[in-house]
Amino acid sequence: MITTPYDPPPSSRSPSPSIGEKHSGKGVNRGVPAVLNCNRIKRRRFLKHSVAALGAGLAGCLGWTFWIEPFWVEIVERPLPLRNLPDHWVGKTVVQISDLHVCNLLDLDFMRRSLASIAELDPELVVITGDFMTCERDEWIDTTARVMESLRPGRAGILAVPGNHDYGAAWDRPEVAECLGQRLGDLGIRLLRNQVVNVNDLQIIGLDDLWSGCLDAAKVWPRVDPNRASLVLCHNPDAADLPIWSGYQGWILAGHTHGGQCKPPFLPPPLLPVRNRRYTSGAFDLYDGRWLYINRALGYLRQVRFNVRPEITRFILVRDATPAKPSRRPLG
Numbered sequence: 071m072i073t074t075p076y077d078p079p080p081s082s083r084s085p086s087p088s089i090g091e092k093h094s095g096k097g098v099n100r101g102v103p104a105v106l107n108c109n110r111i112k113r114r115r116f117l118k119h120s121v122a123a124l125g126a127g128l129a130g131c132l133g134w135t136f137w138i139e140p141f142w143v144e145i146v147e148r149p150l151p152l153r154n155l156p157d158h159w160v161g162k163t164v165v166q167i168s169d170l171h172v173c174n175l176l177d178l179d180f181m182r183r184s185l186a187s188i189a190e191l192d193p194e195l196v197v198i199t200g201d202f203m204t205c206e207r208d209e210w211i212d213t214t215a216r217v218m219e220s221l222r223p224g225r226a227g228i229l230a231v232p233g234n235h236d237y238g239a240a241w242d243r244p245e246v247a248e249c250l251g252q253r254l255g256d257l258g259i260r261l262l263r264n265q266v267v268n269v270n271d272l273q274i275i276g277l278d279d280l281w282s283g284c285l286d287a288a289k290v291w292p293r294v295d296p297n298r299a300s301l302v303l304c305h306n307p308d309a310a311d312l313p314i315w316s317g318y319q320g321w322i323l324a325g326h327t328h329g330g331q332c333k334p335p336f337l338p339p340p341l342l343p344v345r346n347r348r349y350t351s352g353a354f355d356l357y358d359g360r361w362l363y364i365n366r367a368l369g370y371l372r373q374v375r376f377n378v379r380p381e382i383t384r385f386i387l388v389r390d391a392t393p394a395k396p397s398r399r400p401l402g
């Protein structure tokens with residue numbers, strides 16, 4: 071073999087192509103410098119991995135949104151301060167659930183398990199703030215009643231108010247809510263429709279649904295003793311903005327919004343069925359002696375939730391020693 075001073079010895083020659091060499095490997099362009107080919111291979115690999123990671127992330131996110139979070143119930147514990155609370159209610163638990171939406175779209179086993187789990191919270195009273203079912207007419211009342219059998223009553227019972235979906239598809243069938251109320255009554259669940267009940271010296275004021283047109287607060291105030299501890303149940307939080315409260319001071323427990331069911335981090339939920347977009351979920355000071363609490367719902371209209379877990383609220387009753395706001399007018 072004839073070598074020149076510029077030729078490296080055969081043993082020291084690199085197997086990989088160097089600058090200026092033509093590469094003959096598969097998938098690499100002939101006639102293109104090897105460094106450029108190498109960069110293209112790296113870029114292609116990077117893109118392939120990026121697309122794979124993006125696909126996996128998207129699949130995980132969809133799985134989470136459709137199959138995990140709708141069933142990942144959060145027990146939210148918080149104090150509930152009430153004025154004039156009798157000693158025997160101090161420290162007792164009131165559990166709120168809302169918006170079960172029993173229908174063919176709901177996983178009924180999930181709902182039964184969730185309702186059964188409430189017994190572990192040792193409730194004195196269980197309250198339900200509407201939307202037991204999603205129905206056209208009365209076709210889901212029997213199933214709803216069977217599902218509700220899984221809920222063990224608190225020591226002081228179960229009280230509820232209807233939501234718009236308990237009035238049929240267009241919220242215009244009072245006979246459906248009437249029939250639901252009777253079936254629930256057979257199970258010991260009392261459906262309050264503009265009614266007040268006294269539960270061991272705690273007044274529960276149950277307002278009927280706003281969208282059905284059946285809310286009539288004027289019916290309840292004459293029956294409310296302003297010197298007794300009281301708590302309002304009202305499905306739709308928009309009712310809090312109506313001029314119907316006649317000086318009531320205290321808490322209003324509501325549902326209806328489902329917290330929007332999907333919410334981008336740090337941003338408000340894009341879909342909210344309320345006029346007042348402030349009413350998403352959680353506690354709100356209404357600045358006139360009233361407070362509003364909106365439960366994020368236990369069920370769903372569609373099996374999808376993101377960043378808005380289903381909720382069971384466990385309130386611990388405490389005595390509110392702050393004086394009433396001076397603007398308070400007598401009820402009635």
Ligand SMILES: [Fe+2]
Pocket residue numbers: 169171201233235326327328367
């Ligand atoms: Fe609802």
